[in-house]
Amino acid sequence: MKTLYAQAQPGKVVLAEKEIPAPGPGQVLLKAKYSAMSPGTENGLLGEHIVPLPTSIGYAMTAEVVEVGPDVRELKVGDHVVTTGEHAQYLIMDELNCTICPEGVDLKQAAFWNLGHTGMYALRRSGLQFGEPCAVLGQGFVGAITAQVAKAAGALPVIVTDLDDGRLEAAKKMGVDIAINSKTDPDGLEREVNKLNRGGLPVIFEATGARGPLMQAAELIGERGRLVMISQVHGEAMPPIDDPIMQKGASLIGTYVNSKPFKLRRADLFIDGIWPPVMHRDLQRYANSDVWTSDEDIQVFLNLIAYGKLDITPLISHEFDYTQIPEAYAKYVYPKVDPAMTGGVFKWE
Numbered sequence: 001m002k003t004l005y006a007q008a009q010p011g012k013v014v015l016a017e018k019e020i021p022a023p024g025p026g027q028v029l030l031k032a033k034y035s036a037m038s039p040g041t042e043n044g045l046l047g048e049h050i051v052p053l054p055t056s057i058g059y060a061m062t063a064e065v066v067e068v069g070p071d072v073r074e075l076k077v078g079d080h081v082v083t084t085g086e087h088a089q090y091l092i093m094d095e096l097n098c099t100i101c102p103e104g105v106d107l108k109q110a111a112f113w114n115l116g117h118t119g120m121y122a123l124r125r126s127g128l129q130f131g132e133p134c135a136v137l138g139q140g141f142v143g144a145i146t147a148q149v150a151k152a153a154g155a156l157p158v159i160v161t162d163l164d165d166g167r168l169e170a171a172k173k174m175g176v177d178i179a180i181n182s183k184t185d186p187d188g189l190e191r192e193v194n195k196l197n198r199g200g201l202p203v204i205f206e207a208t209g210a211r212g213p214l215m216q217a218a219e220l221i222g223e224r225g226r227l228v229m230i231s232q233v234h235g236e237a238m239p240p241i242d243d244p245i246m247q248k249g250a251s252l253i254g255t256y257v258n259s260k261p262f263k264l265r266r267a268d269l270f271i272d273g274i275w276p277p278v279m280h281r282d283l284q285r286y287a288n289s290d291v292w293t294s295d296e297d298i299q300v301f302l303n304l305i306a307y308g309k310l311d312i313t314p315l316i317s318h319e320f321d322y323t324q325i326p327e328a329y330a331k332y333v334y335p336k337v338d339p340a341m342t343g344g345v346f347k348w349e
Helices: 039-046 113-126 141-152 165-173 188-195 213-220 242-247 294-306 322-332
Strands: 002-009 012-019 027-037 061-068 080-083 090-094 098-100 134-137 158-162 178-181 201-206 221-229 251-254 318-321 344-347
Touching: 002 039, 002 090, 012 322, 027 080, 027 322, 039 322, 098 294, 113 141, 113 201, 113 221, 113 251, 113 294, 134 141, 134 188, 134 213, 141 158, 141 165, 141 201, 141 294, 158 165, 158 188, 165 178, 178 188, 188 213, 201 213, 213 221, 213 242, 221 242, 318 322, 322 344
Parallel strands: 134 158, 134 201, 158 178, 201 221, 221 251, 318 344
Antiparallel strands: 002 012, 027 061, 027 090, 027 344, 061 080, 080 098
16 A cells, blocks of 8 residues: 655655555554654754655654554554654554553644653653752753653752743743743843752753753752753764762763663563473563663653643644645754744644
């Protein structure tokens, strides 16, 4: 069968058509519902900072399983899943690259799972404890999600900064405690940190997409604090943060999500009517809280939405029909990200 998909070419995105096969062993055929556009990451892709062009574009979607191949164990026709699929009407995906959506979850919000579990990983790496104050520098989609999961984890207060008043208004709607425009009020963050009277913040998340704010973060982090780097930056030098970090015994923590396992499956011995025990051939999901895989964090993110603990609709700044993909990328993503774009979503039906 043929599918329509988005292809990144030098300087632009086009809609193209290609043939896709029937699902093979362990694979499923998915029909897209929504796919998310992350302006920062996809600007980097169009700038050839990630892989050479041309290439498919897009990496987060919700979809329905419409056909299963041989040996598919966990998914069935009719299931809704999230996956790292490209922007496409139909796609073939390994079932291991799919996470089942909880019943009743808003599929539009769920499409942003990839950014959601990035924020989840940043939170877990920070070791934030209930009652600790924190700051999140940058209120793009990942920074905004990080602030929300920090709030859910009991951070008090949650302080956010950004250069854009629209993003700060969205943060206020989602319940952050203090929102500061660091362009119009450059001393605002330091002022709020001083009010806490604790010699600095225990946790600061840097999610601005620039390297300069790391210097301010290093100066405002407290003794033995944790400075968490979320954003990746291309072509900018690192500021001299080593001395304040070292003097305070603070930690600089990276949070690239591919630095942890995506999924874990366990093999177990069992008694099959004879002795000694034998190895079971079916690998079972490993879901214990001593290891938080990406798949488990994705489940948490989806459940936060499904149970009404998290509403990210204020962050979905733009919604498009899939036929508007080329126009959306040209206007909001490349060659320069429009600050009005927090998160874009394409509807495929």
